[in-house]
Amino acid sequence: xxxxxxxxxGLGVEINGRRLIDGVSLAxxxxxxxxxxxxxxxxxxxxxRALAGLLPTVGELEVGGYDPRVIDPATCARTxxxxxxxxxxxxxxxxxxxxxxxxxxxxxxxxxAKLHLGAFADRRLSELSGGEQKGAHLAMTFAALTEPFGxxxxxxxxxxxxxxxxxxxxxxxxxxxAHAGAACIVATHDLExxxxxxxxxxxxxxxxxxxxQPAAALTPGIIAEAWGAATxx
Amino acid sequence: xxxxxxxxxxxxxxxxxxLLALSVGAGVFGWGEGGSWAQLRLPRVLAAxxxxxxxxxxxxxxxxxxxxxxxxxxxxxxxxGALFGIAVLLGLSPESAWQRAWFIxxxxxAGALGTSTLLALIGSGGxxxxxxxxxxxxxxxxxxxxxxxxxxxxxxxELLTNGAYGDWLGMATLELAWLPTLLCMLAALLLLxxxxxxxxxxxxxxxxxxxxxDVGRTRRQxxxxxxxxxxxxxxxxxxxxxxxxxxxxxxxxxxxxRHAKVLPLSALLxxxxxxxxxxxxxxxxxxxxxxxxxxxxxLGAPLFIWIARRNHE
Numbered sequence: 001x002x003x004x005x006x007x008x009x010g011l012g013v014e015i016n017g018r019r020l021i022d023g024v025s026l027a028x029x030x031x032x033x034x035x036x037x038x039x040x041x042x043x044x045x046x047x048x049r050a051l052a053g054l055l056p057t058v059g060e061l062e063v064g065g066y067d068p069r070v071i072d073p074a075t076c077a078r079t080x081x082x083x084x085x086x087x088x089x090x091x092x093x094x095x096x097x098x099x100x101x102x103x104x105x106x107x108x109x110x111x112x113a114k115l116h117l118g119a120f121a122d123r124r125l126s127e128l129s130g131g132e133q134k135g136a137h138l139a140m141t142f143a144a145l146t147e148p149f150g151x152x153x154x155x156x157x158x159x160x161x162x163x164x165x166x167x168x169x170x171x172x173x174x175x176x177x178a179h180a181g182a183a184c185i186v187a188t189h190d191l192e193x194x195x196x197x198x199x200x201x202x203x204x205x206x207x208x209x210x211x212x213q214p215a216a217a218l219t220p221g222i223i224a225e226a227w228g229a230a231t232x233x
Numbered sequence: 234x235x236x237x238x239x240x241x242x243x244x245x246x247x248x249x250x251x252l253l254a255l256s257v258g259a260g261v262f263g264w265g266e267g268g269s270w271a272q273l274r275l276p277r278v279l280a281a282x283x284x285x286x287x288x289x290x291x292x293x294x295x296x297x298x299x300x301x302x303x304x305x306x307x308x309x310x311x312x313x314g315a316l317f318g319i320a321v322l323l324g325l326s327p328e329s330a331w332q333r334a335w336f337i338x339x340x341x342x343a344g345a346l347g348t349s350t351l352l353a354l355i356g357s358g359g360x361x362x363x364x365x366x367x368x369x370x371x372x373x374x375x376x377x378x379x380x381x382x383x384x385x386x387x388x389x390x391e392l393l394t395n396g397a398y399g400d401w402l403g404m405a406t407l408e409l410a411w412l413p414t415l416l417c418m419l420a421a422l423l424l425l426x427x428x429x430x431x432x433x434x435x436x437x438x439x440x441x442x443x444x445x446x447d448v449g450r451t452r453r454q455x456x457x458x459x460x461x462x463x464x465x466x467x468x469x470x471x472x473x474x475x476x477x478x479x480x481x482x483x484x485x486x487x488x489x490x491r492h493a494k495v496l497p498l499s500a501l502l503x504x505x506x507x508x509x510x511x512x513x514x515x516x517x518x519x520x521x522x523x524x525x526x527x528x529x530x531x532l533g534a535p536l537f538i539w540i541a542r543r544n545h546e
Contacts, residue, residue, distance in 0.1 A: 072447065
């Protein structure tokens with residue numbers, strides 16, 4: 001298997017005649033953490049969903065050894081895990097139910113404990129705060145990726161709703177997955193976190209504005225261009 | 234409540250009901266000397282059990298696949314489609330409709346699958362309002378179609394009207410009921426393996442696919458099997474509202490929302506509710522028995538309002 005776990009070439013997404021992602025190319029290798037940054041509406045969530053194979057896209061795409069658009073979902077999920085920005089649940093499960101649904105109750109319980117949610121296992125999701133619910137879904141996502149080596153972990157603003165302690169735990173979890181050989185793609189508004197990543201992808205209006213090591217991609221000029229364009233400055 | 238307790242209580246209740254149902258209503262069914270309990274009451278009890286379990290599990294599956302606690306084959310027009318299918322067959326060729334045991338079930342299945350598919354295409358992916366308004370439209374259309382056919386065909390008129398009022402259980406004979414009864418059980422058995430897919434789907438389509446669920450296949454299977462359950466149950470009882478709605482709600486209240494528990498328990502509760510309603514209908518006013526659907530509606534309406542209140546909180 002090659003070093004490259006996630007590879008997109010000229011990736012494009014068009015929904016209802018609007019081009020939300022236009023010609024984005026990026027790569028993430030084993031052990032790398034790649035931050036996807038950009039202003040609101042830049043297309044971060046759309047790009048992550050496209051990479052996870054959840055949207056109809058044009059262009060080349062390979063994630064965890066497969067093209068997620070054509071491989072069957074069960075096989076795909078063995079080498080690709082995805083957690084949405086705002087997970088939801090139609091039914092009011094107990095926190096512990098999520099481990100059985102994802103098929104690895106022990107691994108899930110382990111992640112719950114690492115995210116300081118072990119004491120909530122018997123509660124219902126509706127009894128948890130937004131941040132705690134997000135933590136439970138992250139634990140579910142982490143538990144789903146039983147073989148990190150060569151797999152892709154795609155997280156949409158994993159730390160956004162969490163308190164400081166859990167933000168740090170999620171950061172540790174991401175690093176642990178990278179250390180175990182996964183490629184992690186993380187959408188974030190936290191530029192401090194992005195500067196610590198191996199690589200940064202700056203999106204603006206669905207296009208790739210800059211990509212590369214943090215020092216090269218997050219220059220004051222690029223930041224002004226990306227965020228300035230969104231605020232109309 | 235633990236699952237074991239819920240099942241224990243449910244099975245004891247059901248066993249008691251079956252004994253009661255087999256012993257009630259001798260006067261009502263005194264159709265001549267040839268009518269023994271084995272010929273009259275047993276088929277009726279079996280039909281009520283089978284239809285009830287199909288209604289219960291069908292409702293649970295439909296709620297699961299639409300991620301909506303108000304989905305119910307009665308409200309969403311799938312029963313209406315099944316009855317409309319039967320009406321079309323009876324309207325087109327009233328004589329040949331009864332020549333083969335599978336003609337009527339097949340017509341019901343075609344109608345139910347039609348409405349079930351339209352519902353999935355038009356009513357899903359949006360709000361409760363969209364789902365229920367689509368169901369309302371399908372219900373109105375199929376009910377009107379059934380009425381038009383009933384009013385124009387002399388011999389089938391009473392039959393179709395009784396079907397619309399859920400009053401067909403009384404006609405159950407082993408000869409008429411064996412195939413729909415088997416189909417009810419088949420649909421229920423085939424729905425059980427969807428439990429994990431429905432659990433995954435409850436986190437949304439993205440999450441379900443992210444965790445390896447095949448959303449398209451789950452949806453196709455659920456649409457097909459709820460149509461089969463609804464069609465087979467309609468062949469036995471006619472249209473019965475509320476059971477597909479109540480059974481899953483009661484099941485979730487007892488054992489939580491995991492589909493591996495909710496699907497089978499909804500089947501058990503559906504069987505209890507329908508057989509209970511039919512037995513009450515026959516037993517309380519033995520001179521003028523009420524249809525199972527009428528009893529379900531009278532007892533189900535207050536529970537329906539309770540659900541509406543509970544969902545709002």
